[in-house]
Amino acid sequence: MAKKDFELTWQEIPVGNIVLEPGNAAEYRTGDWRSQRPVVDRSKCVKCGICFSFCPEPCIVKDEEGYYEAELYYCKGCGICAYECPKGAITMVQEEH
Amino acid sequence: MARRVGAEGSFAVADAVRLADVDVVAAYPITPQTHVVERLSEMVAEGELNANYMYVESEHSAISACLGAAAVGARTFTSTAGQGLELMHEVLYLVSSMRLPVVMAVSDRALSGPLNVWGDHSDVMAVRDVGWIQYFVENAQEAHDLTLCAFRIAEDPHVLFPVMVHMDGFHVSHVVEPYFVFERDELGDFLPAPQYPYPLDPNRPVTMGAFGPPAVYAECRKAQDVAINRAYGKIVEVWEEFGRRFGRTYRPLETYKTEDAETVLVAIGSFNQMAAVAVDRVREKGRKVGLVRLRLWRPFPLQALREAVQNAREVIVFERAMTYGGSAGPLCTEVKSALYGLNTMPRVLNFIGGLGGRDMSVRHYEAMFDRAREIVDKGIELQYETIGVRG
Numbered sequence: 001m002a003k004k005d006f007e008l009t010w011q012e013i014p015v016g017n018i019v020l021e022p023g024n025a026a027e028y029r030t031g032d033w034r035s036q037r038p039v040v041d042r043s044k045c046v047k048c049g050i051c052f053s054f055c056p057e058p059c060i061v062k063d064e065e066g067y068y069e070a071e072l073y074y075c076k077g078c079g080i081c082a083y084e085c086p087k088g089a090i091t092m093v094q095e096e097h
Numbered sequence: 098m099a100r101r102v103g104a105e106g107s108f109a110v111a112d113a114v115r116l117a118d119v120d121v122v123a124a125y126p127i128t129p130q131t132h133v134v135e136r137l138s139e140m141v142a143e144g145e146l147n148a149n150y151m152y153v154e155s156e157h158s159a160i161s162a163c164l165g166a167a168a169v170g171a172r173t174f175t176s177t178a179g180q181g182l183e184l185m186h187e188v189l190y191l192v193s194s195m196r197l198p199v200v201m202a203v204s205d206r207a208l209s210g211p212l213n214v215w216g217d218h219s220d221v222m223a224v225r226d227v228g229w230i231q232y233f234v235e236n237a238q239e240a241h242d243l244t245l246c247a248f249r250i251a252e253d254p255h256v257l258f259p260v261m262v263h264m265d266g267f268h269v270s271h272v273v274e275p276y277f278v279f280e281r282d283e284l285g286d287f288l289p290a291p292q293y294p295y296p297l298d299p300n301r302p303v304t305m306g307a308f309g310p311p312a313v314y315a316e317c318r319k320a321q322d323v324a325i326n327r328a329y330g331k332i333v334e335v336w337e338e339f340g341r342r343f344g345r346t347y348r349p350l351e352t353y354k355t356e357d358a359e360t361v362l363v364a365i366g367s368f369n370q371m372a373a374v375a376v377d378r379v380r381e382k383g384r385k386v387g388l389v390r391l392r393l394w395r396p397f398p399l400q401a402l403r404e405a406v407q408n409a410r411e412v413i414v415f416e417r418a419m420t421y422g423g424s425a426g427p428l429c430t431e432v433k434s435a436l437y438g439l440n441t442m443p444r445v446l447n448f449i450g451g452l453g454g455r456d457m458s459v460r461h462y463e464a465m466f467d468r469a470r471e472i473v474d475k476g477i478e479l480q481y482e483t484i485g486v487r488g
Contacts, residue, residue, distance in 0.1 A: 006312035010319040015257060016196035017317045018295050019304035 030057065034077030036092040038070050044089035051081035051090060099277040106269035107132035109237040110176070110202045110262070112278045113244035115146045117200075117288060120171035123151035123162035128214040129266035130178040130204040137174075156181040160188040160199075167197035167259075168305055170296030172248065175199065178266055179206030182220045186227070192259045193228030194321055195305055198251030198293065199259040201229075202244060204270040205366070207453040215454020216266035217417040218366065221394070222427040224261070228321060230328060231261040231395040235367045238276040240264050242345055245279070245288065250335050252291045256328045263394070265367040267454065279343075287342060329396045349398035351390040352405050354380065358387030360469060361409040361443075363402070363432055365391045366417065368457050375462030386466055391428075399435050406436065409443045413469050415462075417451040425481045446472055447481035461485055 003012070004027070014020055038051075045067055052060045052068050059074035060081060070081065082090040104112075110133050114122070122141070124134040140146040149166075153159045159175050166173045177185060182203055192199050208219040221231070230250065234240045240262070247260040264270055295303050309317050333349060340346025353373050355361050362372055369390040379386045389405050391398070406412050414429040424430065429447035436442055446469050451457045465484060472479055 005310065008313060008316055010316040010323070013313070013317050013320040014295075015324075016295065016305065017194060017307065017309060017320075019307050020295075022302040022304070 029073055030076050031073045034072075034075055034095060036077040036079065036094055037072060037075060038077075038079070038081050038090045039093045040067065040069060041089045041091065042067055044087045046087055046089075048086065050084050050086060054080050054084045056080060099279055099283060101275055102278050103273055103275050104237065105132055105271050105273055106234075106237040106240045106264050107204070107271065108136050109241035109276050109278070110244045110264070111136035111140065113241050114174050114200075115140050116279055116281055116284060117172060117174070117245060117248045119146070119148050119174045119248075121149045121151065121163065121166035121173045122175065123153050123159045123166065123173070124175045124177065125153055125156050125159050125181060127156070127178050127181040129206055129216065129270045130176050130181070130202070132270065133176040133202055133204070156184040157188060160185040160192065160201075163199045163201075164188060164192050164195070164197060167192070167199050167293070168195070168297050170291060170293040172252070172291045173197075173199045174201070176202040176204070178204040179208055179214065179220045182224055183208065186224065189224060189227035189229065189259075191306060193325075194317070196257040196321075196324075197259060198248075198257055198291070200244070200247045200251055200262070201259065202240075202262045202264065204266040205263050206266040213453040214266075216268055217452045217454065218428075219418050219452075221263055222418040222420070225395070225427065228325065229259045229261045229395065230256075230325065230332065231263060232332075232393045233263045233365050233391070234269065235265075235369055235390070236269060236276075237272070237274040238345070239347070240269060241276055241278060242339065242343070243347060245284075246335055246339055246347070248291075249288050250328070250332050252293070253331050253335070254292070254294060256331050257294075258325055258328055263366075268367045285342070287339070325396050329393075329398070332393065332396075347392060349391075349393035349401050350405060351392060353388040353390065355387035355389060355405055355409075357385050358408075359385045359410045360413065360466060361387045361389055361406045361411075362413045362415060362462070362465070363389045363391060363406065363428075364415040365394065365428065368415075368417075368451060371457060371459050372415070372462045375459045375466065378459065378463055379466045384466065384470075397431060397435065402432065402435050403439060406443060407439060407441070411469055411473055412436070412443045412445045413448065413465060414445060415448045415450065415465065417449070419449055419452070429481065444473060446479070448484050449481055450484040450486075455485060457485065 059071040141150040207213040336347040416428040
């Protein structure tokens with residue numbers, strides 16, 4: 001895997017700042033933009049997948065039991081999942097710094 | 098062999114673009130650049146040039162189209178002036194940071210307001226920091242030769258920067274002069290086919306123009322700055338090779354009678370031809386004066402300028418642009434910065450004139466040398482002075 005952007009020296013910047021590795025946006029951590037993270041109350045969750053559909057990142061994935069969880073490497077903490085959840089099963093919790 | 102023709106500077110540029118066999122021209126006509134693209138449009142229509150001529154709706158679109166064309170590896174040309182260059186402004190930075198070898202001829206023109214379509218260097222100075230290689234031509238022959246060289250420099254794998262060729266609006270763009278126009282076979286392998294190293298290609302995908310967050314923006318900018326300074330050597334090399342092959346050599350700056358000069362005038366653009374006549378006349382009166390004709394503007398020929406003026410007592414900087422509320426005109430600011438710190442630093446005097454197409458004659462330059470003497474002898478404190486202005 002190529003170096004992360006914050007590891008590159010100026011001598012290592014490709015000519016024209018082009019990105020030579022296709023699809024490497026997947027490595028870009030947007031999770032560190034987050035101030036709140038979604039927490040799912042499984043006793044209320046009906047596995048409808050509305051959070052999955054609305055997540056703009058999209059970072060919500062289905063686990064083996066059919067529940068939906070946000071991948072925190074990417075989750076920006078926007079809270080759309082919590083707003084859209086028809087059962088009120090998702091709560092946004094302040095991240096501790 | 099080369100044919101000697103009589104035509105405008107604009108046609109000399111168009112002839113060079115035809116000889117470069119460009120793939121794409123995207124441009125929007127604007128005075129005093131119109132004849133460049135009018136002639137190119139005619140060449141494409143007549144089959145003299147096999148290129149895609151894109152009739153765009155603005156200069157912003159023109160330079161954007163050029164950016165896209167250069168990104169797929171096409172040899173690309175555009176041309177504009179004054180307000181048109183300003184409308185291109187934000188895209189100019191993208192072309193240079195993406196290292197796309199677009200060539201552009203600019204018929205330098207005053208910026209509004211008041212509305213003025215005539216020549217000066219307001220537009221040049223407004224795009225000083227866009228990251229392009231920029232140089233000046235003083236007549237039709239230079240316009241022809243150095244537009245050809247621009248493609249060679251821009252596309253060199255050790256350069257890969259867009260190049261702006263500046264010619265004075267009307268005084269070069271519209272003046273009919275004799276010049277030698279090359280025949281294609283005469284050029285030989287001087288200008289090989291473009292080989293952009295990372296063209297957009299579905300079989301070799303790359304991302305161009307990606308964003309650069311705080312984690313990497315500064316490294317990108319540093320890399321670009323180092324690269325344009327390194328291009329200096331290649332620019333000199335290409336001009337020297339041109340001289341060896343075709344007999345006309347160009348340098349980052351040209352000196353005229355500076356060897357023993359106590360007073361050296363530094364200026365850019367076609368008015369230098371009048372300044373040279375003034376140097377001769379002032380010398381006839383027994384004063385040791387000389388002229389530095391600055392050709393390369395970016396990257397700035399720092400060392401060459403220092404060497405050219407280091408023995409002078411005064412340096413006069415004449416320029417056709419203002420920095421409103423600044424300490425001096427933009428060229429003078431650059432010259433002062435270049436000379437600051439020399440052991441024996443000459444006094445630098447700044448005159449601003451020739452704005453918005455106002456003519457400068459030989460006697461204006463003679464008066465400038467006289468006024469410089471007066472300023473120095475009387476110990477007048479002065480940041481800059483406008484000349485040829487009523488009142």
